[in-house]
Amino acid sequence: GDSVTQMEGPVTLSEEAFLTINCTYTATGYPSLFWYVQYPGEGLQLLLKATKADDKGSNKGFEATYRKETTSFHLEKGSVQVSDSAVYFCALSSGGYQKVTFGTGTKLQVIP
Amino acid sequence: NAGVMQNPRHLVRRRGQEARLRCSPMKGHSHVYWYRQLPEEGLKFMVYLQKENIIDESGMPKERFSAEFPKEGPSILRIQQVVRGDSAAYFCASSPTGGTSYEQYFGPGTRLTVT
Numbered sequence: 001g002d003s004v005t006q007m008e009g010p011v012t013l014s015e016e017a018f019l020t021i022n023c024t025y026t027a028t029g030y031p032s033l034f035w036y037v038q039y040p041g042e043g044l045q046l047l048l049k050a051t052k053a054d055d056k057g058s059n060k061g062f063e064a065t066y067r068k069e070t071t072s073f074h075l076e077k078g079s080v081q082v083s084d085s086a087v088y089f090c091a092l093s094s095g096g097y098q099k100v101t102f103g104t105g106t107k108l109q110v111i112p
Numbered sequence: 113n114a115g116v117m118q119n120p121r122h123l124v125r126r127r128g129q130e131a132r133l134r135c136s137p138m139k140g141h142s143h144v145y146w147y148r149q150l151p152e153e154g155l156k157f158m159v160y161l162q163k164e165n166i167i168d169e170s171g172m173p174k175e176r177f178s179a180e181f182p183k184e185g186p187s188i189l190r191i192q193q194v195v196r197g198d199s200a201a202y203f204c205a206s207s208p209t210g211g212t213s214y215e216q217y218f219g220p221g222t223r224l225t226v227t
Contacts, residue, residue: 034215043116043203043218044155089154099168100145100205100216104154 002027006090006103013080013110021075021106023064023090031094033057033066033073038087038105047075047088080110114139116206116219117186124225131191131198133222137206144187145216146179149201161187194226 007022025031032051036044048057053068062077073090090103117136125131137144142163147155157171161181172179176194181187191198201223205216 036218043220044205045218046215049215099157099160100147100155101157102147102154 002031002092002094002101004090004092004101004103006088006106009087009105009107011106011108013108015082015110015112016079017110019075019077019080019084019108021088021090021108023073023075023103025071025073025090025092027071027092027094027101029094030068031092033064034091034093034100035062035064035073035075036089036091036102038089040086044089080108082110082112084108085110116204116217118204118219118222120222121220122223122225124227125194126227127195128193131194131224133189133191133202133204133224135187135189135204135206135219137187137204138208138217141206141208141217143207143209144181145205145207146187146189147203147205149203149221151200155203158189191224194224196226199224199226 003026005024034049035047037047038044048059050057050066053066056065064073064075087105087107089105091100093100116138119134144161146158148158149155159172159179160168164183176192178190201221203221204219207216
């Protein structure tokens with residue numbers, strides 16, 4: 001079945017540091033890939049997505065590139081802010097409808 | 113355009129009681145999904161519904177859990193005879209149609225506590 005593996009947290013960074021959160025996936029066919037963000041006490045918000053190989057999703061300074069050859073979708077940001085502190089979920093959907101499979105989440109804490 | 117609405121936001125039930133969680137999808141969305149998030153874990157798919165139809169309930173426990181999405185009104189996730197292990201955050205999401213390229217829009221969740 002489909003699965004998503006992402007690096008375990010928590011990840012603690014200083015403000016303005018470079019962020020990478022690794023994500024790899026296993027899926028049949030050609031899935032769509034997503035990054036969601038969850039702020040404390042809130043639901044998930046879509047951060048970015050990519051629907052085919054070599055697509056780059058980007059939003060709010062975050063980027064991720066759909067790498068079919070390595071089955072990866074790593075999240076990056078060049079300079080994190082305290083307001084980026086949240087839990088980040090890598091996810092995919094496949095199979096003709098949008099049943100989404102989530103990774104376990106990576107908690108990011110950015111300190112001033 | 114209002115987002116996905118869920119109520120209640122917090123629900124406390126004693127063991128053996130019933131829990132009813134409601135989800136109103138975004139306007140124009142006819143597809144609803146329920147997920148459960150246990151403490152310190154990711155979201156797990158439970159069920160996918162369209163109006164008056166259950167499309168995929170492969171993630172639903174076989175007993176005590178049921179879901180519906182009637183022609184009129186919100187989608188309901190019902191948990192009968194709750195146990196402590198049901199304590200979790202339950203999230204509803206909606207999309208305008210099926211297909212893998214449409215993202216899901218999530219509600220704020222209902223946090224169920226079973227005492």
